Amino acid sequence: MSRDISTRTVVVTGGARGIGRATAERFARAGARVAIGDLDGDLAHSVAEELGVVGDRLDVTDPESWRAFLAVVADLGPVDVLVNNAGVMPLGAVLDEPATVQHAVFEVNVHGVINGTKAVVPAMVERGSGHIVNVASAVGRAGVAGGATYSASKFAVVGFSEATRHEFRPHGVDVTVVLPTIVQTELSAGVPSAKGVKRVTPDQVAAVIVDAVRRPRPELWVPTWTRGLTRTMSVLPLRVREGLARAMGADRALLDADPTSRKAYEDRARRGAREETPS
Numbered sequence: 001m002s003r004d005i006s007t008r009t010v011v012v013t014g015g016a017r018g019i020g021r022a023t024a025e026r027f028a029r030a031g032a033r034v035a036i037g038d039l040d041g042d043l044a045h046s047v048a049e050e051l052g053v054v055g056d057r058l059d060v061t062d063p064e065s066w067r068a069f070l071a072v073v074a075d076l077g078p079v080d081v082l083v084n085n086a087g088v089m090p091l092g093a094v095l096d097e098p099a100t101v102q103h104a105v106f107e108v109n110v111h112g113v114i115n116g117t118k119a120v121v122p123a124m125v126e127r128g129s130g131h132i133v134n135v136a137s138a139v140g141r142a143g144v145a146g147g148a149t150y151s152a153s154k155f156a157v158v159g160f161s162e163a164t165r166h167e168f169r170p171h172g173v174d175v176t177v178v179l180p181t182i183v184q185t186e187l188s189a190g191v192p193s194a195k196g197v198k199r200v201t202p203d204q205v206a207a208v209i210v211d212a213v214r215r216p217r218p219e220l221w222v223p224t225w226t227r228g229l230t231r232t233m234s235v236l237p238l239r240v241r242e243g244l245a246r247a248m249g250a251d252r253a254l255l256d257a258d259p260t261s262r263k264a265y266e267d268r269a270r271r272g273a274r275e276e277t278p279s
Helices: 017-030 041-051 063-072 099-127 150-170 200-213 223-235 238-250 259-276
Strands: 009-013 035-038 054-057 081-082 130-135 173-180 219-222
Touching: 009 099, 017 081, 017 150, 017 200, 035 041, 035 219, 041 054, 041 099, 041 238, 054 063, 063 223, 081 099, 099 130, 099 173, 099 259, 130 150, 130 200, 150 173, 150 223, 173 200, 219 259
Parallel strands: 009 035, 009 081, 035 054, 081 130, 130 173, 173 219
Antiparallel strands: none
């Protein structure tokens, strides 16, 4: 049975751009009360005004920022759905990766998810209902060279989602993890697609997220068919797996990302790492 989302209060992190913005827009069109949080507070406010939702600055790595953000959006009512979408993806060889970047990836991609969960789930447990949607990545199931730390962070999100699903299920709280392939956002700028795997749009991912809240499931892939491919690959002998990855160009997709196309995103991501990640 499909659940009505028109009465839900939904929080979307990283909600001012890409998947987050598309998700907020879809929930708003469905009649939900929506709040977007984003590290860029000015952009969060302008996007929120454009979409007719509530928006404010949110640093997902900071529990105090979570408390302040939830106080701002409290007028919308108790949070029924949390979409942990905020994430960063600086690329490059792991041995060339500065420690500040390494820490930033885990602070945002992993601790951000954990902080958000801890901030909103206690009230969900008390009410006996709620839904957490964690946006991971296909490389959270199959690591790819050139994005080792990013892949590790998304593996962590998958594991955290699986563990908390078991913890929260007795309390009426659902947990879904969403694993997109390459999405047409600034985060994946310059990353070549593997042969036979088309890029998906932020709206396609958003549609899956909204549908997951209507019909809760533990794990969803975007596009759907890539789940079967990944599972089939996982049971093949290592030599065969690696040969197929080479044939598809998947083994070097992140290593071969075009630095010119990625420059604006990489500069912003690395500047944030220097300014906001403790040493």
